[in-house]
Amino acid sequence: MPVVVTSALAMLSLAAEPHLLSFGVIALGPCLAAISGSPVTVFAIGTYATTLVIAVSTYQGMWGTSDQILRIAVTIVATMISIVIAHHRRVLERNSADALKDQVMLAAVLEASSDAVYTATPEGAITTWNRGAEEIYGYSRAEAIGSSIQMLAPPDDGTALLAMFAEAAQGRRSDQIEVVRVRQDGALFDVSVMLAPVRDPAGEVTAVASIEHDVTARKRAGAKERAALERTQTAQRLESLGQLAGGIAHDFNNLLAIILNYSQFAAEQIPVDNEARDDLARVRRAAERARRLTHQLLVFARSERTEPAIIDLNDVVVEANDLLSRTLGGHIQLVTRTGEQPTTIIADRSSIDQVLFNLVINARDAMPDGGVLVMEVDHCEISSDEVGYAPPPLSGRYIRLTVNDTGTGMPPEVVNRVFEPFFTTKAKHEGTGLGLATVYGIVTDAGGSIRIVSELHVGTTFSVLFPAAEVSDLPVDVEADRPASHGNGERVLVVDDDEAVRELMVRILDRNGYKPVPAADPEAALQLADESFDLLLTDVLMPQMSGPELAQRVKARQPDIPVLFVSGYTDGNAGAGRTTGGILLHKPFTSESLLGSVQDALTGTGVPSR
Structure with missing residues (x-):
């Protein structure tokens, strides 16, 4: 189109008088071409227009004149200006197109x-x-x-x-x-x-x-991760505390064994009507209380012997209701809810009674002005990502025991520590701080988990999970009590690194027809192992060598010798007694329990240590 217009303008200029300025219209050609936005097109039209200007002015007799030069110059300048205009127009169009494209792309991204x-x-x-x-x-x-x-x-x-x-x-x-x-x-x-x-x-x-x-899902995942970390840290802390408690109990049981037995020896030598005999009886009763306290420590440390059996939590709660309804007081309303189906678990019945008793006592103490206490048993399905339980439960079917109160509640810093032994918020002399630590030990020993939900001035809920059990799950290896008896001169190798305990066992055996031979440590015992003995009586935990290891080395010389382990804290080592055929006696022992276990080991009627 610019070519046609430029040609027409050239014809018009050719027909006009030479002195007229009509030739200038030829320069409009490049200007019209600038509209296209193509500098190349403008340059081509400008070149064509300049050629026409030269041809027309020469035809009109202006060759070499200033008029011809002026006409050529005007056309060239118009062409150059038009090229610049076309370039800028193209840049603007390109930028506008790019901007529009970016806007469309951005809108699509935001929409998607x-x-x-x-x-x-x-x-x-x-x-x-x-x-x-x-x-x-x-x-x-x-x-x-x-x-x-x-x-x-x-x-x-x-x-x-x-x-x-x-x-x-x-x-x-x-x-x-x-x-x-x-x-x-x-x-x-x-x-x-x-x-x-x-x-x-x-x-x-x-x-x-x-x-x-x-970010709802992320925050929930973060909360679960933090809860899992807190549970892991709590479990690790409680495990360490359990090991410490077990170690304390080991030494404490040695002392209790000495107190219980020597107080009995002394009482036997004092007339019945002597006041000193009554004093010794008080000492013995105090030692029995200390023995029960040590039992709680060992339960927390999961090192105390239990007798697992199939029990129904419904029965436990119903029987507890009959007792507690008369002892809680009229200011507390007791509500009991049991499951419609059997709620059987495998656990030590006395230990489960202790769990329920401790939880109820804590709930009672949290309601000094009265309130409602609910004991409930039900079935539940638990997933592996269940939050709040310690230790974290595996997925599966559980029997849940819930104890809920409407008491004062606990702040988070207290909730995080309630399972620690000796931690208590009660006044001095009102609690030992072992109640909930014992609960934790019993529950975890039974393969369960426990969770606390508490709010200040609202109340507290303890939820305890026990794996659901069938009758066929009942373990058959359950140790039974054995009666005491007297010896007939049997030689017993007595090994214990605690001199007082060793002397105590020697004295009991010697007084009851046995011939004890003491050894202060495993090395001393091995020096005597070539002699003929009817029984090896050894502590489980000793500095130089464990009792099970000593038993194996003695049996290498005397394969048929029976073994009786004695320990206040097994720490899992008594399990080695299975390889030696030994049985286990727990400290603190009495004369009767020691003599009965010796007879069991000699006759082969005792239950091997587990």
């Missing part, structure tokens, strides 16, 4: 984003709403656009949301923060929000953009 992206006026009216916002909030684009952003916030937080948008409208980009939002169905959830002002070409803020990411 799973995050909620929307804009609103500085006053809070929603102007755009992407698909992510539809999915997160539940409002369609038609429902959201034109509505106030206050509908996205909880009722008590709408004003704060408007204030955030108003601050962003001042031109300040907000940091990423986490806030609570509300969906169309009223459900609350957590989002990570970043606000940014939207400006027009003049730099004025016309809207505020909000980019929001749903």
